[in-house]
Amino acid sequence: MGSAIFQHIKKFIDWGVDDQEILTPFLQPLSVKKKGFLLEQGQICRANYFVVKGCLRLYFIDIKGAEQTIQFVIENWWITDLTSFLFQEQSEFYIQAAEATEVIAIENHRYDEMFQKLPKLERYFRLILQKNHQASQRRIKFLYSQTAEERYRNFNHLFPEFVQRVPQYMLASYLGFTPEFLSKIRAKK
Amino acid sequence: MGSAIFQHIKKFIDWGVDDQEILTPFLQPLSVKKKGFLLEQGQICRANYFVVKGCLRLYFIDIKGAEQTIQFVIENWWITDLTSFLFQEQSEFYIQAAEATEVIAIENHRYDEMFQKLPKLERYFRLILQKNHQASQRRIKFLYSQTAEERYRNFNHLFPEFVQRVPQYMLASYLGFTPEFLSKIRAKK
């Protein structure tokens, strides 16, 4: 159980079998069906989720009722609504499976305890959060840098396999425009 | 020296005088004049910066030659171009003082060593990065949620003092529109 996560941890910190034994009881494997939810608006985010297999997205519903995708995650990435998770406040977000997905959950009520028992995870999560922060800086720059059409072509060029994995309307909302406009762009060439 | 930073660390982790003595040699206080740069495009980002007093912004220059502000930081926040800082690659960003600013720098070539000598800082920086990640999630949601005018009114309502601290053209680029449009909004009411 949890071998994917251990493999991942090993890439970042010194990690042995004894550590594994301590961590295991904190890990809870879960399956989510395509379109299933790990979190819905108004709920309190219970866990931090590690994707073993599949694809999740974090989105919210804007004033006009449209879904806006903040983030996609695939294998070996973590996802949560940090504010809701850490402070156990009602979330404004949904976390939904874009395809059938297996995750490992670490629940809030044992999060602090986990760090107490395994302080070396402080370093692992610092490094993970650094990667997240890099991704956010890149993403914000990306959103500001180009026109909608350029963003689509650029993204399509960088991640052609990923574009095939998710419905176009999700991609459109991630790239910051409407599905109709995406159709228009695609028709052009 | 560095008392502001020690005060800040104490809010997050258990911290004593002995720790302070170990950390001090890694800290380098710097002053930056208004409009001065801690980082320019094409350079390698040397340090992670903690703002003691003042205000910095992270921006880049887009294809059309316009400045786009990614992030503002004020007292008690950290800022760096993480990708350039960690991997010592050329940066695509500028870090500029929006007003006369005092910072404490921790340089890249001693960053790993610092964590070795003071492993408890892993936790401090994990918590800081969590806050950053929360801020990024909020920011991306904010950019998607509202029209340009709503974003301005909202931001102005939430941070009225801050709006006074920076030139309008910086604020406009942070909020994702042109200075001309900001003038138009302000004239309206």
Added chain:
DNA sequence: ATCATTTCTTAAACTACATTAAGTTTTTTC
């Protein structure tokens, strides 16, 4: 296999915001 649902496309009318360019006000510098 068939029906229902979800996703994608097309096209016309519309609008929020950008661009350009000139003038005004504020801030900085010596």
Added chain:
DNA sequence: GAAAAAACTTAATGTAGTTTAAGAAATGAT
């Protein structure tokens, strides 16, 4: 404190992307 530079305003014109609405295609359920 005068001159230069930087920041802000105004207004006309332009356009990238939205909205609406209806039909076509793909996917899923039984």
